[in-house]
Amino acid sequence: MEERTTCLIAGGGPAGMVLGLLLARAGVEVTVLEKHADFLRDFRGDTVHPSTLQLLDELGLGEKFGKLPQSRLDTVSLPGPPALTIADFRKLKVAHPYVAMVPQWDLLDLLADAGRAEPAFHLRMNTEVVSLIREAGRVAGVRYRTADGTTGEIRAEVTIGCDGRWSVVRQDAGLRPREFPVPVDTWWFRLPRYDHDEARLTPSMHHGHFAVVIPRDGYFQVAYLAAKGLDAQLRADGVAAFRNRIRTVLPQLADRVDAITAMDDVKHLDVRLNLVPRWHSAGVLCIGDAAHAMSPVGGFGINLAVQDAVATARLLAGPLRRGRVSGRDLARVQRRRVVPTMLVQAIQRAMHRVVIRPVIEGRRNGPPRALVAMMNAVPAARFVPAYLAGVGLLPEHAPDWARR
Template sequence: MVEETTCAIVGGGPAGMVLGLLLARAGVQVTLMEKHGDFLRDFRGDTVHPTTMRLLDELGLWEPFAALPFTEVRTAKLESDGRSVTYVDFERLRQPHPFVAMVPQWDLLNLLADAAKAEPGFSLRMNTEVTGLLWEDGRVAGVRYRGPDGPGELRAELTVACDGRWSVTRQAAGLKAREYPVRFDVWWFRLPHKEDTEYSFLPRLGPGKGLAVIPRERYFQIANLGPKGIDAQLRARGIDAFRRDVEELLPDMPESVAALQSMDDVKHLDVHVNRLRRWHTDGLLCIGDAAHAMSPLGGVGINLAIQDAVAAATLLAEPLRRHRVGVRELAAVHRRRVFPTVVTQLVQQLLHRMLLGPLLRGADPTPPAALLGLMKRLPWLSAVPAYFVGVGVRPEHAPDFARRAPGSAG
């Protein structure tokens, strides 16, 4: 027996889950396939931006989201010569929720999944890994998969690849991404902190190294920045040497740093920045990291992925309801979202060259006194990076068909 659906979504990350929820609310039959049995993954994008929280408002999901455990990051500060200067201030944004929420991604995904499963046309298949595509007359006609009951095939009028930067679906379709040079990687780890810790993003910089200290409810999430290609060398030096490197940048946290027990506590992120020249082929659309891998700077990748999903649902819901989705409709999604993607990647590449490049080459990490003085005299300038990170280029709103009153969703 051949299984059929209107829209098959590959990957249950933020892009896939938002797209599935919105299309299901439009009355489209949706089948979402996630290869894992749950959403419990460490060091995923745990940032929820002001525009994403506004979207949750529009979807009637703010109340269940607000009940989740999260911390609010409202500012980012630089410290130099005993002075502290706010260079990112989300509270200056004209948004209903002017902060970045640090929430475990599995909590957000479970919330979205519960809301989607309340829609009659939505089906979520966990432990189901897509292994290839079905083709018919040169067009993608669905997916091959391996699930709890063995291999199977699902025919679909549209397949949407939301399976991340190493997308199997994209590869099977033969869509090629252009890679942009990146000369740094990130090593993630956690350090405990006291309950009265201020929730402000705080970079700690030294010659040839840098840490991004991200406050969470019971711990700091730390991003250690270093030159690309040194992971094996870092691990060969061992945990004692790694702790010493961290202590140099966090001299006020010796007890927390001592909590690092082994290099197994340190997770390596191989940073890639790329973008598909074309996000679609007949019968298939790529969005989120499957279409464009972003730098971790600013944590904007998750925001762009969700905005892609909203745009795709807005533009494709009616064609899917009419069972008439062709290349023209898929190209419209690409046209809508490629501009914000390109602009964001260009800004990230500029920051790589101007800030991270010199830092990792051993340049003096002290912020220029003139810059600190300017931010002190003109504090409204802190709204500019806040807008770039928290709102971004061409933010999307929930389409009317997906909106619900507070308390009525799910």
């Protein structure tokens, strides 16, 4: 039996779920394929910034989101001396002047529940896209495989790759990203969090080490940054040596590093920063990390992906309802979103070069002195990074037909 849908979305991450929900509310038949059985993956992007919180309000999901377990961060600071506040979200004139730290699986479950309330929304878990179908010179759908080995095909007017930095859709469509050099990889792990611990996002730099402590409900999620390509050496050195690295960079948490019982507790992220020059081909479009993998620096990735999804829904809902999406329609999405993406990537590359690389190479124990002096002398300067991280250059809002 031949299966058909109007829009096929590969990947049930933030971009895929937001896009699926919005298109379904526009009356577009949409099918989202997610290769995993659930959304429970640890150490994913968990920062929900003010622009995304505003979007959830517009979609009628703000109240439900507010009931999820979360930590709220209104500043990002570096410990001293002298202490430095990098971004102050309280200065933003927005409905939610903070970053919500929420496990991504809770956010995705919320979006999935909202999608299931729409007759045009179809979510299929345990279903992995393995290749694209081509007919008459354009992409006409996908081939998929389920967890039990069943294979099948779904035809679609347009296929949208929201399947992340290792996107199958992007690769099979022949859309090759331009890679930018990245000096670091990231190692994620958990440490206990006690009642007296502050709920504050804390970067720490010391003697060639860099780490970021992210408060979560009941524990700290820690990102340790070190030179790219170091994973094999860290694992060969063993867990005791790794604990010593963490004691050096996070002395305030030295009393709990024994919670890292083995290197299997430490998850390696191969950090990528890239941009696909052309996000689309006939019948296919990539957005989010599939079009532009982001560094974890600044936590921009999830929010850029969500804004890509909102713009895509707004620009393609009409053509999809009419039953024909042209290359010009797909190009409009890239034109709308490429400049904000390039700006954020330029900021991340500058932070890699000016802040992170000198620290991990042992040339400096903190941010540049000139930056510290300027930020402390002109507190209003904290508004700029807060705005860029929290709102963005071109924030997207839910179309009227998607609001509740």
